[in-house]
Amino acid sequence: MIPQTNPKAAYLAQREAIDAAIRRVLENGWYIQGEEVAAFERDFAAYTGSKHAVACASGTDALILALRGLGIGPGDAVITVSHTAVATVAAIQLAGATPVLVDTDEYWAMSPQALEATLQSWPAGAPKPKAVIPVHLYGQPAAITEIAAIAEKHNLILIEDNAQAHGATLNGRMVGRWGKAAAYSLYPTKNLGAIGDGGIVTTDDDSVADALRALREYGWRERYISAIAGMNSRLDPLQAAVLRVKLMALPADTARRQAIAARYSAGLAGLNGLALPRIRAGAAPVYHLYVVDAGARRDELQAKLKDKGVGTLIHYPVPVHLQPAYQGKIALGAGGLPNTERAAKSVLSLPLFPQLPDSDVDTVIAAVKAVW
Structure with missing residues (x-):
């Protein structure tokens, strides 16, 4: 049987380097956060051309952290699509916001026309639209130029769901570079996949990056002291080490x-x-x-x-x-x-x-x- 996807093949293709990276972490003795994770974050930020990259435990958490880091939560509506992995919508609800789903275009991504029509006919008394999350589905860029213009027109925060489009470009510009933040999944079958779960958020905003780093670890800015209400969503060093190898390929x-x-x-x-x-x-x-x-x-x-x-x-x-x-x-x-x-x-x-x-x-x- 020819499989639709095969993450084991990705491991076998780089087995020696991945095994060496895992041994390095095991022998180092630092198994939560630490320099291995920080190094992967620097590598991924450089790859995407972003100022900051903040790693976390999953692509779903990456979206939750992006939403919370941008101050989006209860009382806010977030517009996205229904033709996506359920994680996109689940993350909006887990952040406390209200999802509103719009239709797709002929490329199976968010329709700018449906987005604009929805905003123009927003019902009175409904939660106010605060953000929009287009999904670059299947590795195909969404109509991000038009969506970004609509977001600016309506004063919406733009967050890109880039779980399936690591490195895709539109007019020479990498997707994930249009919004205030972009969320990536590092699930094993993704274009850049861990051997387990993982996620990462990119942003050019210093204050957003600071909030993301605190939110992913109980709201700590000082160890054991929660400055804000956070969560536990840390990418472990073993996965970071594997991902550093895979990022080079x-x-x-x-x-x-x-x-x-x-x-x-x-x-x-x-x-x-x-x-x-x-x-x-x-x-x-x-x-x-x-x-x-x-x-x-x-x-x-x-x-x-x-x-x-x-x-x-x-x-x-x-x-x-x-x-x-x-x-x-x-x-x-x-x-x-x-x-x-x-x-x-x-x-x-x-x-x-x-x-x-x-x-x-x-x-x-x-x-x-x-x-x-």
């Missing part, structure tokens, strides 16, 4: 992801009714996922590919607003979410990870052609 891994995506796009071109990933003008996606739109034949395609030894996944099968924990309990933007609901019934993620050989890519292409 990220540009090459990104180039490989892009090459695999190009091979898919060339090999699958022209199949009637199978829509391949669209690329926004000026965008350089990093292809966390290669997602096709199979329309009403999605489930049939997935089942037949499985029979041929090709693993696939659906990202995501149920929009957040239709999941049991949220259905009927969460505000939707103007015009509803028709694009979001259609995507959930039609998208399919093909195998893609940097260690996937061309021969396997060609096998997947042949299998799709055979069953389409």
Whole structure:
């Protein structure tokens, strides 16, 4: 079976360096925070061109910390999308704010038009909009230029959910560089993945960075003294050491992801009714996922590919607003979410990870052609 993703392959590709990094931490004897984490934060800040990077325990926590560090909480509404990992919406609620979900565009990311329409028709008496969180889904940049302009027009704080788009660019500018902060997941299958959970927040604002560092560790600015009410969300040095190794390989891994995506796009071109990933003008996606739109034949395609030894996944099968924990309990933007609901019934993620050989890519292409 060709897997849709394979984090073990990423470890094996750098086994010697990763094992050495883990031994270094074990022999050092410092197992919480410390210089290893600080070094990774410096490395990641340099990679993204950010002034500060503050590591934490997960991508979900990265969003929570970003929201809290920017003073967003109870009484505030935060606009995001429903076609995303549930973590985006869960983080807003865990920060005490109220999520409002808007529809997506043809690139499966936040629609600027839906965002503007929702703000123009904001209901009286509802929590006031305080922030907007676009998601750079599948490694494809959202319409961040337009969204940033709308955020500025309406005095909204812009936070980027960059969990799936480490290193993606739009018009030569890396995503994560438009807002007051950007949140990244370091989950094992992400473009930059730990061997376990992890997250990191980037910002150019000194005061926000100071708040993030305090919030992630009980609100401490002085050890054992909570200056503010915080939480426990620390990236451990073992993960930081692994991530420092993997960060050095990220540009090459990104180039490989892009090459695999190009091979898919060339090999699958022209199949009637199978829509391949669209690329926004000026965008350089990093292809966390290669997602096709199979329309009403999605489930049939997935089942037949499985029979041929090709693993696939659906990202995501149920929009957040239709999941049991949220259905009927969460505000939707103007015009509803028709694009979001259609995507959930039609998208399919093909195998893609940097260690996937061309021969396997060609096998997947042949299998799709055979069953389409």
